[in-house]
Amino acid sequence: MAGEVSSICSDLIRFDTTNPGSGERPAAEYVAGLLAEAGVEPVVFESARHRTSVVARIPGDSPEALLIHGHLDVVPAEPADWRIHPFSGEITGGCVWGRGAVDMKGTLSMTLALVRDWARRGVRPTRDVVLAFLADEEATGEYGARHAVRRHRELFDGCTEAISESGGYSVEVQGRRVYPIAVGERGTAWMKVTAHGVAGHGSRPAADNAVAELCHALSRLAAHRWPVRLTPGVAALVTSLEEILGERIDRDHLEREAERLGRAGTLFAAQIRNSANPTMLQAGYKVNVIPGTATAHVDGRFLPGYREEFLETIDRLLGPRITREFVNLEEAPSAPLDTPFFARLGAAVVAEDEEARPVPYVMSGGTDAKSFAGIGIRGYGFAPLRLSSDLDYFGMFHGVDERVPVEGLEFGVRVLDRLLTSPAPA
Structure with missing residues (x-):
């Protein structure tokens, strides 16, 4: 074997x-x-x-x-x-x-x-x-x-x-081997967003420039600071890390704490808020032609239980002149951690590594x-x-x-x- x-x-x-x-x-x-x-x-x-x-x-x-x-x-x-x-x-x-x-x-x-x-x-x-x-x-x-x-x-x-x-792999945290076991992951909202304008000659004042409108919308999206949301899975992880490290983690300043804790902080740094990153742009076909439309793709991720808040924020940031459609939309699944099966997952690791410290974990991706x-x-x-x-x-x-x-x-x-x-x- x-x-x-x-x-x-x-x-x-x-x-x-x-x-x-x-x-x-x-x-x-x-x-x-x-x-x-x-x-x-x-x-x-x-x-x-x-x-x-x-x-x-x-x-x-x-x-x-x-x-x-x-x-x-x-x-x-x-x-x-x-x-x-x-x-x-x-x-x-x-x-x-x-x-x-x-x-x-x-x-x-x-x-x-x-x-x-x-x-x-x-x-x-x-x-x-x-x-x-x-x-x-x-x-x-x-x-x-x-x-x-x-x-x-x-x-x-x-x-x-x-x-x-x-999940289930070891992460060295201040001399201790922590094994994060995933109990959930963020949802996926891949979107195509489109601005519609008025096509025209590039030398003339633009009546309604789709490229400019899209750039303004994406700038608002990229600059937005999503609020921290502590979901049950991440809350359980933070509590477990406190027990392992023997110190308090300030839940009112989790982003700062994630940076302070180094490798331990990477286990929750990307899992405490929604995110939306512009990843692709398409517009125009000639330098002296203002195109009638401009499109972009956005990789959106939302925490378990926060889909509606995420989408409402996206629509507000994009504004009324930008339309969106989903390329891929999947819910954020979560699984219970207070079950005999979750306990068995941790016990199986500890049986092979007596110094293992299993902890719950939420994945940032999917x-x-x-x-x-x-x-x-x-x-x-x-x-x-x-x-x-x-x-x-x-x-x-x-x-x-x-x-x-x-x-x-x-x-x-x-x-x-x-x-x-x-x-x-x-």
């Missing part, structure tokens, strides 16, 4: 599943083959040509099922920027290198290695386990998780909870958990890794020189094994 997890991770990275690109099919076929070799029957389906996902169910002692989902696609990588080619899957310096090592082929490899080890040992999980290896998470999930829950809902029957990326929340599955970010303090794990998401420690992968397999096979406490 120990050697296999890194080799599977390396193999998966060698499949170039860049999104947008040629699709996930070769990687999906590889995953399906590994599952079939372990005696697990995979269901392979496509939402479009080569946009391929794989789902499988492993029977357990209880029909109440746990979903473990992850995505096969990755964001683009420019080889010239990397020390080691991003699709080499090279193992060197104790790490597996390449695009997807962190996000999230390393996690997929842990699941696959564990399932294959169970087959060799004849192990049965304590509850049904549904495995989903999905397409298109790095876009909207339309060709992956959304398609799966819409067209293959029966594959997830009995699933009450799910685990996936963006995952396929949003799609599964729509069918009633409570999602947790739990992809366990023990990392060295000098490894910038946050910085490697969509960054260059992405890599994951082999020992971290092996640690994760052991944690998942404990979580899925240990009897629930009485």
